[in-house]
Amino acid sequence: MPIFTTAVEPGLPARVVTRVGRSAVTAARALADVRTWLPHLVPQMRRLGVDSVPIALFIATFTGIVLALLSKYIFTGAVPLYFVGALVGKTIMMELGPVLTGLALAGRVGANIAAEVGTMRVTEQVDALETLAYNPNSYLVVPRVLAGVLMFPVITALAILLGVVAGWITAVNLLDLSTLEFVKGLKLFYKFKDIWFGLIKAASFGAAVTLAGCLMGLRTSGGAEGVGRNTTRAVVLGCEAILVLDAFWALVLL
Amino acid sequence: MxxxxxxxxxxxxxxxxxxxxxxxxxxxxxxxxxxETVHVARxxxxxxxxxxxxxxxxxxxVGRVEAIRLADLFVEADLKIYTGVDLPARPAVIAASQSLFGEWAATIVPRDQPQDDPNVRLMLDETARPGGDRWPGATLPDVGQLTAQAGRIATDIAAVAARVQSTFDSSAVTELRQSIKDFGAITNQLVRFTQSQTSRLNQVTGNVERTSEAVLGASQHLDATLARVDSATAGGQLQAILDNAAAGSGDLRQASADLRDILSKVRAEDQSIVRSLIAVDSVLTGIQAGQGTLGLLAKNPALHNEAVETMQEMRRLIADIQANPRKYFKFSVF
Structure with missing residues (x-):
């Protein structure tokens, strides 16, 4: 029995399958057009990644400080204080480093992409690209998504490093904890999985945030008001995607 | 740019x-x-x-646990050990919790090192039994298991305490007080009994002491007696006695031999003895029947009395003769 016929409107499952197939074909075509997106990859990595390093490091630094102080507050009593190192390390590597960095970049990068692409859409620059025989997905979406996938783990790695260092400095200077004790706690429960788990999550967050920005940007309509509205939607969608993916990876990988 | x-x-x-x-x-x-070198512990x-x-x-x-896998009835763990580490000749591995917070480590110990825990010895023996190049391993109880066990013990103690509390009411206290009083009375009696027994024991001890002194004196007398015997036998008297005894024994043997000869002779003459005995028997029979002089004498009281009287007269006569010889005998030479 055919899924749909010319005489009958296709049902929801058929439409979903059709859309997924169309998106996959579009993505494959866009990815295959390397000559279009490759020149824009490094500039996007610079804009989305390198320029986001300060805000990510700022967040990670204070996250490390607060975690160290919180763990000292929590561990007063039966739990030995060197567990501050374990808590700071584990928490920043596996959860707070990727998620807080992702949320911060969802605001900065997602809004940036949605506003830029949305403005291009409402000013018909996207149509102009099509007129010039450019695939707008190759030109606009692929370099941004690839830049996000590549640079989010990089920024997250630096954020993890700085967060742990900030926690260590805080523990040594404010918590009467020696460096050896902090390092002992840091190494106590460490597994290599802790690092790659955080980096995989960060890569998926990068893909989700940039895709949400591009999607909302390309769907923008209604002038400047529509740009603002879809920018907000892009940020919200990016944050939601981060939280959903965080739960998904925790279920799958832990 | x-x-x-x-x-x-x-x-x-x-x-x-x-x-x-x-x-x-x-x-x-x-x-x-x-x-690093990989060793497998079982x-x-x-x-x-x-x-x-x-x-x-x-x-x-000295290394880390590389992998853990199931293997038949056991679990095998790959241990990556740094090269250059001087391991014991017969290593064994004990997995144990390092702290209360769940960090575990594998500790290499010499297999010959005696283990205090019987369960560890049992597990090491069990995992060593299949042989091969696998290191035998044992696992100590987890902190959680120990905590659970302690929790069960605490629950049991609480139950016992509750039962004691329910049992130990006011009447139990009264009975306990009475028991303590009784115990005090028994103790006093025991003290008195002990004192009396002590005095008796002292008396017995005194008696024993005196007996001991008496035994000591007897011993001294015995020593002196033995000394005298020793001195008395120092000159060969004992040897002479023994010689005499030997001679007496020889004489006795000789007498015995003579007696045996006599008996043999008697046996040889038993016919004549029998005849003599028959004759004596016939004589005695006649006497018993009152035949002959002796029979009459034995059977007839009058004759017996006469004979007695005669004998009495004879004694009187002899006494008179002894008293008045000249009445009956006269000697004149000239």
Whole structure:
């Protein structure tokens, strides 16, 4: 029995399958057009990644400080204080480093992409690209998504490093904890999985945030008001995607 | 601008890669450039031991747990040991929790080292039984198991305490007081009894002491007697007595031989003896029947009385003769 016929409107499952197939074909075509997106990859990595390093490091630094102080507050009593190192390390590597960095970049990068692409859409620059025989997905979406996938783990790695260092400095200077004790706690429960788990999550967050920005940007309509509205939607969608993916990876990988 | 972008992106990428690789190696205490050898330890169960857990020998980290897998009835753990570590000749592995917070480690111990825990000895024997190049392993109880056991014990103690509380009411207190009083009375009686027994024991001791002195005196007398005997027999008297006894014994043997000769002669003459006895028997029979003089004498009282009287007269006559010889005998030479 055919899924749909010319005489009958296709049902929801058929439409979903059709859309997924169309998106996959579009993505494959866009990815295959390397000559279009490759020149824009490094500039996007610079804009989305390198320029986001300060805000990510700022967040990670204070996250490390607060975690160290919180763990000292929590561990007063039966739990030995060197567990501050374990808590700071584990928490920043596996959860707070990727998620807080992702949320911060969802605001900065997602809004940036949605506003830029949305403005291009409402000013018909996207149509102009099509007129010039450019695939707008190759030109606009692929370099941004690839830049996000590549640079989010990089920024997250630096954020993890700085967060742990900030926690260590805080523990040594404010918590009467020696460096050896902090390092002992840091190494106590460490597994290599802790690092790659955080980096995989960060890569998926990068893909989700940039895709949400591009999607909302390309769907923008209604002038400047529509740009603002879809920018907000892009940020919200990016944050939601981060939280959903965080739960998904925790279920799958832990 | 384009070159500047590439430089910045490359710098950030290299920094991130350095942070990830360097941090991972540092945290995992990887030994870059050091070679490692893999040894397999066999356990019945590995408890909380996981891949990446440290392997220690005499308290020093010498490697890590590389992998853990099921193998027939046992669990096998691959232990990566740094080369150059001087391991015991017959190693065994004990997996145990390092602290209350769940960190586990595998500790290498010499197999010959005596283990206090009988369960550990049992597990080591069990895992060593299949042989091969696998190291035998044992697992100590987890902190959680010990805590659960302690919890059960605490529950039991609480139950016992509750029962004691329910049993130990006011009447029990009264009975306990009465028991204590009774116990005091028994103690006083026991003290008095002990005192009386002590005085008796003292008397007995005195008696024993005196008896001992008497025995000592007797012993001294015996010593003196033995000394006298010794001195008396020092001149060969004892030898003479023994010689005399030997001679007497010889005489006795001779007499015995003579007696045997007599008996043999008697046996040879038993016919004539029998005849003599028959004759004596006939004589005695006649006497008993009152035949003959002797029979009459034995049977007739008158004759017996006459004979007695005659004898009496004879004694009187002899006495008179002794008293008045001249009445009956007259000697004149001239």
């Amino acid at each position: 384009k070159r500047g972008n590439e430089f910045l992106v490359g710098l950030v990428l290299l920094l991130a890669i350095a942070a990830v690789v360097g941090g991972a190696l540092w945290l995992s205490e990887a030994n870059i450039g050091k070679r 356990f019945r169960t590995v408890g909380g031991l996981t891949p990446g857990a440290p392997v220690t020998y005499r308290g020093v980290r």
